[in-house]
Amino acid sequence: MTEESPGAPGGGRPEDVRHRLVEVFGERVSASVPLAGLTTFRTGGAADWLLETSDPADIVAAVRVTRALDLPLTVFGGGSNVLVGDGGVRGLVVRVRHGAISAHGTSTVRADGGVTLNGLVRWAIQRGMAGLERWAGTPGTVGGAIYGNAHFDGLMVGDMVAEVGLVDRTGSILRVSGSEMAFGYDESRVQHTGEFVLWANFDVAAGDPAKLRAAARESLGFRKRTQPLAQASAGCVFQNPRVTDDSLSGGVPRTAGALIDGAGLKGCRVGGAVVSTIHGNFIVSDGAATSADVRTLIEHCRSAVVDRFGVLLREELVYVGVFG
Ligand SMILES: Cc1cc2nc3c(=O)[nH]c(=O)nc-3n(C[C@H](O)[C@H](O)[C@H](O)COP(=O)(O)OP(=O)(O)OC[C@H]3O[C@@H](n4cnc5c(N)ncnc54)[C@H](O)[C@@H]3O)c2cc1C
Structure with missing residues (x-):
């Protein structure tokens, strides 16, 4: 494999790529950033360009600018289900972490794609909202969980998803119902469409925080006993x-x-x-x-x-x- 300068291939001249990325994202975008420390495997090479963000609008901007530059785009969250090649990742990598969580009425919780599943679980339990507690201890983000339809002990996260905000590869924003997400075992529609998750609405019900905490602790205990x-x-x-x-x-x-x-x-x-x-x-x-x-x-x-x-x-x- 031949190492290429950041910005190539497919992205035009490196200085044009740098200029445009800095124009859109300012100094938040960095060149030649090692990715190993951003994944749970802690292996692999560097991203040509890296943007860390919690803002769904940045994902949309990244789709639009990389499309215009013909630059490869990779989006990941917690890096807990990826193996990054030792030769690194060409083009722009967007690492989406954190974001907003809000309640919509008493039966829906909305979380941005970069919210960690653990953060979402804690947030819901504190407010007496039931349904997410068994996901305690699952590494990664809402976006990653939807991409792979995260599963645990016979449950699939997609079963709780009411609606998802997506951006497609042309930069258009879509609202898609849970039933249109084509969730299956380890599967979702975004694996086939290349769309990115901006946010998701989850169905929840009223619950007793003490009982929800106990269920979360049970999941954490099971993981500690069975996983390295x-x-x-x-x-x-x-x-x-x-x-x-x-x-x-x-x-x-x-x-x-x-x-x-x-x-x-x-x-x-x-x-x-x-x-x-x-x-x-x-x-x-x-x-x-x-x-x-x-x-x-x-x-x-x-x-x-x-x-x-x-x-x-x-x-x-x-x-x-x-x-x-
Ligand atoms: C110790 C340990 C225990 C685990 N236990 C479980 C478990 O019980 N159940 C389970 O299902 N998994 C488990 N996993 C795997 C992993 O935690 C999940 O797959 C998690 O949902 C991945 O989320 P992430 O944000 O880390 O995704 P990443 O690893 O960052 O990305 C994974 C894939 O999702 C895509 N992706 C990430 N964010 C977005 C987005 N916003 N839009 C579109 N695509 C996106 C990426 O492009 C990539 O293809 C475990 C992992 C570890 C290390």
Whole structure:
């Protein structure tokens, strides 16, 4: 891979790109920013350009300016479900963190795309609004949770989504109902359309804060018991296989973690990347992993599970940027 100066390729002359980005975002936009520290895996290269923002209007402006410059645009939130390539990310990366939360009546909570799920849970519990408490401890933002339809213990976040504000790749703003979001297991429409999440409305009900706090603590306790939270990771690497899958007969494990465990992969290592001994579907970094180590280990797990069980695992985490 050849390293290119920030702004290229596809973005015209680097000085024109710099000029235009600074014109729109001022000094908030920075060049050649390492992304590893902005992801939970803590691996990967640098963004050509980085804008950190909590303002949905900045996402819209980013779509419009990168479209005009023909510059690649990547949007991420908590960086808790991505693996950034060691070669970095070309074009503009917008990291969306924080934002506004508000109640609309007693049955709807609206949160900007950069609001953390944990912040939203705390906000709702304090106001006696029930429905979000089981998401306590899920890393990442509202935007990331909607992109992947975050799931926990049989629940899917999309089931609570009443409406979403999106910006499409032309820079137009849309309001889309939950039923138009095409939520499925680990799926939403934005994975196919390339739209970005500006905000979302969640359905909530009245609840007793003490009971909601207890439910949140239960979720946090479950995570502490079952996940390697002290080590860097991006959560589950693979999706669970579809239960309709014909290959899942005759005692073949039904979850990705159990398939990986059954293939004897727990503790398996490539460079600084290791299959967690606590949860088979987590790959963790020992602090020295590169994204190439992680990706090689992912491929090794995939082929070992095919060999042992005939099941082809697909990634839940998202690859961003340049690998290899
Ligand atoms: C310890 C640990 C535990 C986890 N537990 C769970 C769990 O229980 N359930 C679960 O589902 N996941 C879990 N995850 C994975 C992760 O937390 C979720 O997938 C989370 O929803 C990702 O949100 P994020 O903001 O970090 O997204 P990012 O990692 O920043 O991005 C992920 C994807 O979403 C896209 N995206 C982000 N923001 C936007 C936006 N505003 N508009 C459009 N697209 C956007 C990005 O482009 C990228 O493709 C866990 C991860 C870790 C590290």
